[in-house]
Amino acid sequence: MSTSFNYKHLYYFWVVAKEGGISRAAEKLDMAVQTVSAQVRELERSLGYALLKPAGRGLVLTEAGQAAMQQADLIFQLGEELPARVRDAVSAPAVRLAVGICDGLPKLVVHRLLLPVIAEPNLRLLCHEGGLDDLLGDLALHRLDVVLSDRPAPANPNIKLYSHAMDSSTIGWYGTSALVQAASRDFPQSLGDVPVLLPTGHTAMRERLDKWFEQRAIRPRIVGEFEDGALLKTFGASGMGVFPAAEWVHDDLLAHYAVQRLGPCEGVTEHFFAIGTEKKVLHPLVQRLLQPAL
Numbered sequence: 001m002s003t004s005f006n007y008k009h010l011y012y013f014w015v016v017a018k019e020g021g022i023s024r025a026a027e028k029l030d031m032a033v034q035t036v037s038a039q040v041r042e043l044e045r046s047l048g049y050a051l052l053k054p055a056g057r058g059l060v061l062t063e064a065g066q067a068a069m070q071q072a073d074l075i076f077q078l079g080e081e082l083p084a085r086v087r088d089a090v091s092a093p094a095v096r097l098a099v100g101i102c103d104g105l106p107k108l109v110v111h112r113l114l115l116p117v118i119a120e121p122n123l124r125l126l127c128h129e130g131g132l133d134d135l136l137g138d139l140a141l142h143r144l145d146v147v148l149s150d151r152p153a154p155a156n157p158n159i160k161l162y163s164h165a166m167d168s169s170t171i172g173w174y175g176t177s178a179l180v181q182a183a184s185r186d187f188p189q190s191l192g193d194v195p196v197l198l199p200t201g202h203t204a205m206r207e208r209l210d211k212w213f214e215q216r217a218i219r220p221r222i223v224g225e226f227e228d229g230a231l232l233k234t235f236g237a238s239g240m241g242v243f244p245a246a247e248w249v250h251d252d253l254l255a256h257y258a259v260q261r262l263g264p265c266e267g268v269t270e271h272f273f274a275i276g277t278e279k280k281v282l283h284p285l286v287q288r289l290l291q292p293a294l
Helices: 007-019 022-029 033-047 063-090 107-113 132-140 177-184 204-215 229-237 247-257 284-293
Strands: 052-055 058-061 095-102 123-130 146-149 161-175 195-199 221-226 243-246 260-277
Touching: 007 022, 007 033, 007 052, 007 058, 007 063, 007 132, 022 033, 058 063, 095 132, 095 284, 107 161, 107 247, 107 260, 123 132, 132 146, 132 260, 161 177, 161 229, 161 247, 161 284, 177 260, 195 204, 195 229, 195 243, 204 260, 221 229, 229 243, 229 247, 243 247, 243 260, 247 260, 260 284
Parallel strands: 095 123, 095 146, 195 221
Antiparallel strands: 052 058, 146 260, 161 243, 161 260
């Protein structure tokens, strides 16, 4: 390797490859496009090989770029862990786990999915909520150890991701006692008469619910749509409308929201996934989360 090799140049290349283009990488790095492009060219010059090539409106890795990317992933994975390791060395020992949580995933489900690790002594659990694309970007930059989602990760030629199916749940309809009593007669057709709350279309569940209504020729009386599942349940518990929820957490749902089960949403299932990067060294707590699925 040339003595002009610079790890900062490698980092800029790594971000460009993760983002799929120089413009997006420059925005991520808060730098000028010309500066990022020049840094990547300097890395290619020092290595003696082209690392990126045009593909449509973006960039993809050459064979040399793929080899460089594999090593860069390992280097910057270790670099991201350095501050926490230094802190741990001079303070009480802690096991840090950074989890990304898709905003459409039910919070009671998230708690249950994380049960295998929350009893870990000295655990420091960091939970970050957001959209799947944003969370996968943070995962690629090793800011997160794992992402919990209601759908598998989309294909990405620039980063190897795994999507492990952790569990699944049938769906039921829930509501206050008054609404359940009103809707019990002629269920599920009664969902065309009583007020209904639904998740928005950004969740994987919404499309399945729309098909469920269509198959039964039911035109639901929708009075509210919510991106946040906990907010949906809170409004449902206040009596605004009946709502769908994962029956996997039935007991917790009844205890937290004081609602009743109206009936099943037959044929509709919600799936839960753990998404991570293909690393040679997998976080031990992520391994524990995946054990039931392996």
